[in-house]
Amino acid sequence: MTEICRIIGVLDDGKSSLNSQSLDYIRHADVVIAGKRLLEVMAGDINPDAESRDLTSQLTQISEWIIDANTNEKKVVVLATGDPLCHGIASYLINKLGHEKIEVLPNLSAHQLACAKLGLAWQICRVGSVHNQDRGEWILGADSRHSLYKALQLIRQSELTAIYTSPENSPNRIARMLQMEGLNEHYELAIAACLLQENEQVTDWMTVDEVALQSFEDLNVVLIRKYSFPPEAIFGLPDERFKQRKPDKGLITKREVRAVSLARLSLQPNSIVWDIGAGSGSVGLEAARLCPIGHVYAIEKNTDDVAIALENKKSLKVSNYSLIQGRAPAGMEPWIDPDAVFIGGSGGELQKLIILSLKRLKNNGQLVMNFVTLENLNTAMTTLKELAVQWDVVQLQASRSKPILSMNRMQAENPVWVVCATANGNSIEEVNE
Numbered sequence: 001m002t003e004i005c006r007i008i009g010v011l012d013d014g015k016s017s018l019n020s021q022s023l024d025y026i027r028h029a030d031v032v033i034a035g036k037r038l039l040e041v042m043a044g045d046i047n048p049d050a051e052s053r054d055l056t057s058q059l060t061q062i063s064e065w066i067i068d069a070n071t072n073e074k075k076v077v078v079l080a081t082g083d084p085l086c087h088g089i090a091s092y093l094i095n096k097l098g099h100e101k102i103e104v105l106p107n108l109s110a111h112q113l114a115c116a117k118l119g120l121a122w123q124i125c126r127v128g129s130v131h132n133q134d135r136g137e138w139i140l141g142a143d144s145r146h147s148l149y150k151a152l153q154l155i156r157q158s159e160l161t162a163i164y165t166s167p168e169n170s171p172n173r174i175a176r177m178l179q180m181e182g183l184n185e186h187y188e189l190a191i192a193a194c195l196l197q198e199n200e201q202v203t204d205w206m207t208v209d210e211v212a213l214q215s216f217e218d219l220n221v222v223l224i225r226k227y228s229f230p231p232e233a234i235f236g237l238p239d240e241r242f243k244q245r246k247p248d249k250g251l252i253t254k255r256e257v258r259a260v261s262l263a264r265l266s267l268q269p270n271s272i273v274w275d276i277g278a279g280s281g282s283v284g285l286e287a288a289r290l291c292p293i294g295h296v297y298a299i300e301k302n303t304d305d306v307a308i309a310l311e312n313k314k315s316l317k318v319s320n321y322s323l324i325q326g327r328a329p330a331g332m333e334p335w336i337d338p339d340a341v342f343i344g345g346s347g348g349e350l351q352k353l354i355i356l357s358l359k360r361l362k363n364n365g366q367l368v369m370n371f372v373t374l375e376n377l378n379t380a381m382t383t384l385k386e387l388a389v390q391w392d393v394v395q396l397q398a399s400r401s402k403p404i405l406s407m408n409r410m411q412a413e414n415p416v417w418v419v420c421a422t423a424n425g426n427s428i429e430e431v432n433e
Contacts, residue, residue: 005066005097007078007090009107012219013196014041022105025077031069033062034079042079055089062089063096070101083109087129087164110221111162114192117202118223125223126158130169138177141322143295143336148177152319155187157292161224171222175212181319184208186228193220234289235262242282242312245304252280253344253370256398257416262286264368264420265340270294274338276328276353277301277345281309284342288321297335298323301347329356337362343369350376354383354421361423369419380419391421
């Protein structure tokens with residue numbers, strides 16, 4: 001019978017953290033695979049005749065080592081810190097070798113230990129890791145290609161978050177990210193470093209600003225707790241919630257039209273959205289709030305509106321939103337292909353933007369456009385007909401109540417055409433301009 005590989009969770013106090021079965025597996029193993037630190041911690045309990053392999057920077061080789069050991073009927077164990085299935089190596093090896101060839105013997109995870117030290121129930125805790133390629137300090141508007149991006153989105157969505165750090169993506173770097181995003185008044189942090197070692201350090205709850213100025217031992221987990229975040233509707237924000245250009249107010253998609261447009265975008269929590277002609281940012285920013293694990297890429301040609309949209313982004317405390325100043329489509333090349341595209345302004349390039357959007361949209365992705373002029377409506381319909389995609393038009397004309405003496409009257413808003421098209425996955429050929 002082919003020997004299975006056992007992945008054993010070990011804490012930094014070594015064999016004291018192991019039950020007799022796990023310790024027996026290690027002592028009788030012919031091959032022990034682990035990082036340098038755990039090989040040193042468990043050195044006294046590894047058979048002197050066993051082959052020890054340091055997995056540091058050798059991730060792609062581990063499955064081959066295991067297959068080779070099993071082929072030669074050698075008992076093999078892999079040592080991992082804490083729970084090997086919590087941002088550990090076990091998931092990777094199971095995907096490579098199959099779960100029937102792996103047995104996982106988990107231990108306590110670092111965030112469990114940290115919560116225990118702080119007397120904190122952790123059943124609501126969401127867990128993330130920044131053990132990935134170092135992309136440097138956080139940059140406002142960064143997308144999912146930044147190593148801190150997923151952690152930031154997790155923090156925003158959670159009442160309590162545990163983040164496994166790396167030497168580069170350290171607690172103070174995470175704190176500086178929260179500062180940049182204007183979240184320093186809404187979260188507090190506790191750091192648990194070198195757990196179960198002689199130099200163990202578990203801090204009390206600290207402010208974001210305090211953590212940003214301190215350094216901690218590399219082996220740590222950060223607990224991040226939300227303690228002050230005013231509740232706000234996640235859909236259909238009033239127009240007054242968005243700052244608009246003065247004295248020329250009106251460069252905003254009004255609430256009624258915005259609600260229909262967002263509904264027609266068919267957004268999912270992980271949707272990638274393009275907002276072309278962002279104006280004050282109302283549609284794109286609401287989309288970002290509706291897609292907490294997605295991202296919105298926005299472009300606006302007017303510099304004053306860009307500044308206003310960024311102020312609205314800061315006010316709404318949205319981080320999954322990148323805005324550039326420019327005339328579309330220039331600058332849009334690096335954007336990730338979208339699930340949905342909203343065009344609120346075209347700068348005279350409407351036909352080109354429709355073609356580009358339908359080329360880049362994922363299959364069945366939605367293109368939604370708002371128009372107030374007959375000329376742009378005609379251009380859109382003509383282009384969509386030539387491209388032979390499925391499309392439709394909705395005309396919206398809302399009236400809002402206004403006081404008049406002791407009574408109320410209805411005041412009409414400008415009519416708006418909402419044009420929607422569905423990407424069909426076929427190659428979109430250029431049409432004659």
